[in-house]
Each structure stands twice: as structure tokens, then as C-alpha cells.
Amino acid sequence: MMRISMVGRGAEEELRSLRTWLLEDPKVRQHSKVFWETSQPQPGAMGADAFSVLQLVTDNFWQISTFSITYAAWRKTRTQAPRVTIEHNGKSVTIEGSDTETLERMIRSLSAE
Incomplete structure (x- = not known):
């Protein structure tokens, strides 16, 4: 399972x-299911809205490289660049660039044993 979250302007x-991009990719549709995971903020946390995380549940053929x-x-199609955090198999990596x-x-980072 992979979890993807974003922080920043327009996140x-x-x-x-x-x-949408992932759901339009035939390889993604063939080897994974994409879900929303919505969480409520903790009491006392900044912001009153729930936040969303994409969750990909994949089959055995799925690869991080794919x-x-x-x-x-x-x-490469985006003009904005929110910070992205990807979690996979207990590992987490934050991306701020392309x-x-x-x-x-x-x-x-995500493939290392």
C-alpha cells in the first residue's frame, strides 16, 4: 500500500x-486501486477541515519505479509544486521538486530493503 499526501498552496x-492522472494510466488501473483516505484534524490542531490522502493498494506486479x-x-505538467509525502512499506519520502x-x-528511498 502507498499513501500520498500534499501540503502547500493548491495542495x-x-x-x-x-x-485523475493515476486513474487515466492503464498500468495503474491494471495493477492498483486508488482510494481517498479522509481524516479529521486532531482536537486543537490548526485548521477546521478534514484532509485527504490518496491511497494506492497494489498487486504483486506493481513497482515503485512504475x-x-x-x-x-x-x-512535469504542474505549475505549482506542493510538497508531496509518499509512504510505502513503512518508509516515507518527501519531495519538493521534479x-x-x-x-x-x-x-x-522507497525501494530500499
Whole structure:
């Protein structure tokens, strides 16, 4: 399972855009299911609204590198760049950019045993 969240200006719209992009990719549709995970803020936390996280439940053939390629293609179409946090198999990586080095770091971090 993979969880994707975003923080920053326009984060909610960008998360919705990523969800649409993922659902339009045949490889994603073939090997995973995409869900919204909505959580209420903790009492006393800043903000009164619930926040959403994308959750991908994948089959055995899914690869972080496949997701990374899809993510990179989506990210290149965006003018805004909210901070993205991706959690997978107990590991978490935060991305603040779309350059090749950042994406390679994401793949290494999430794929490491």
C-alpha cells in the first residue's frame, strides 16, 4: 500500500489532479486501486477541515519505479509544486521538486530493503 499526501498552496487541487492522472494510466488501473483516505484534524490542531490522502493498494506486479515514472510525467505538467509525502512499506519520502535527482532519490528511498 502507498499513501500520498500534499501540503502547500493548491495542495488539495493538486492531489485531485494526481488522482485523475493515476486513474487515466492503464498500468495503474491494471495493477492498483486508488482510494481517498479522509481524516479529521486532531482536537486543537490548526485548521477546521478534514484532509485527504490518496491511497494506492497494489498487486504483486506493481513497482515503485512504475509509480515514479507516472508521478514524474504528472509533475512535469504542474505549475505549482506542493510538497508531496509518499509512504510505502513503512518508509516515507518527501519531495519538493521534479528534477531527475529528486525522483531518483524517491525511488531509492522507497525501494530500499
